[in-house]
Amino acid sequence: KLSHTTRLCTQALSHYKATHTSSLILQGYAHKLSHTTRLHTQALSYYKATHTSSLTLQGYTHKLSHTTRLRTQALSHYKAMHTSSLTLQGYTHKLSHTTRLRTQ
DSSP states (O other): OHHHHHHHHHHHHHHHHHHHHHHHHHHHHHHHHHHHHHHHHHHHHHHHHHHHHHHHHHHHHHHHHHHHHHHHHHHHHHHHHHHHHHHHHHHHHHHHHHHHHHHO
């Protein structure tokens, strides 16, 4: 009876140990998994934030370069117009001067 009881007790203990160990392993695995997932989520949200800010910056830079290009185009257009109007004025002035000289 004694050896039978001891054997049962030992079996029960080893079963408890096995069950306890496996539950700890499972808990540890679950913890690791949730930790990894949390890190992964954080990394993703950080990537999203960084990506968004870099897109915003790129967009801003693009807008800025676009505006600058437009301004430069406007300026060069103004310069061209200004030069051509000066040329025309100069030509008209020359023409009237020559005519005046001829008339004189």
